[in-house]
Amino acid sequence: MITNYGTDMVVSEESHNIVGVNVADNMILSVVIPGNNSNLFQSVIMNNANVGVVVTGSINAISSNKLGLNEFEGILLEVISNSSVILLNLIYSSLNSGKVIEFSNKLIAYNFVEDNVPGSVGIYMSALGQSGNRIIGNQAADNVAFDLQDLNSAPCLNIWTGKVLDTSGGVCVDP
Numbered sequence: 001m002i003t004n005y006g007t008d009m010v011v012s013e014e015s016h017n018i019v020g021v022n023v024a025d026n027m028i029l030s031v032v033i034p035g036n037n038s039n040l041f042q043s044v045i046m047n048n049a050n051v052g053v054v055v056t057g058s059i060n061a062i063s064s065n066k067l068g069l070n071e072f073e074g075i076l077l078e079v080i081s082n083s084s085v086i087l088l089n090l091i092y093s094s095l096n097s098g099k100v101i102e103f104s105n106k107l108i109a110y111n112f113v114e115d116n117v118p119g120s121v122g123i124y125m126s127a128l129g130q131s132g133n134r135i136i137g138n139q140a141a142d143n144v145a146f147d148l149q150d151l152n153s154a155p156c157l158n159i160w161t162g163k164v165l166d167t168s169g170g171v172c173v174d175p
Contacts, residue, residue: 011038014057018043026050030070033060040065051076052094058082065089072096074116077106086111093117097124098143105132113140113147121169122147131157139164148173 009023009031016038023030023045030048031040036057045052045067052070053062056078067074067089074091077084077100086108091098097120098113113122122140125133130152136159140147147165150158156172 011035011040014038017041023052024048029054033057033062036060039063045070045074052091054078055084057084059084061085061087062089063087067094068092070094073100074098074113076100076102078102082106085109091116091122094120097121098140099123101125101130101133101135102128104130107134107136108138109134109136111138113138114142116143121145121149122165123149125150125152125158125170127151127153129157133158135160135163137162141166143167145169 011033012035014035014037019041021043024047026048029050030045031053034056037059039061041063043065047069049071051072052067052074054076062075073096074094075086083105087110089111091113092115094116098116116122120143122143123138146167146169148163149169150172151170152172154171160173
């Protein structure tokens with residue numbers, strides 16, 4: 001079921017494949033996925049006044065999308081979004097961070113995260129004790145604060161590997 005709650009698209013039940021949608025110029029959130037086992041593929045999510053995609057459900061895939069010019073994060077993986085996969089997306093020119101990881105056990109791989117603006121980070125992990133995330137093969141460049149940043153302290157419980165970047169922050173992300 002896809003409903004509108006002041007948000008352009010809410011995928012509230014389980015097991016949806018959403019392919020080729022264009023979501024633009026919304027005043028609140030663009031796409032919210034609180035359900036489980038859903039996929040968002042080959043879509044364009046641009047120029048929204050808040051977050052491009054918010055994932056709160058588990059075992060969801062966000063892949064091969066173009067997310068740009070959103071006023072907050074391009075993709076926000078909230079606290080309960082376990083075991084989600086974020087793969088092969090282009091995320092650019094968000095006014096906050098390109099991608100924010102708030103919880104554990106996610107695969108974030110082969111994304112292009114660039115030109116996110118003032119004070120923002122390409123891929124950002126706040127210090128919430130996240131573990132088991134695999135951030136692999138992402139390319140991040142020209143993000144104002146850092147391209148990649150993990151604010152968790154050692155011991156490092158997330159994998160950051162195969163990355164292409166200009167700048168990084170935090171003891172768990174080596175350039």
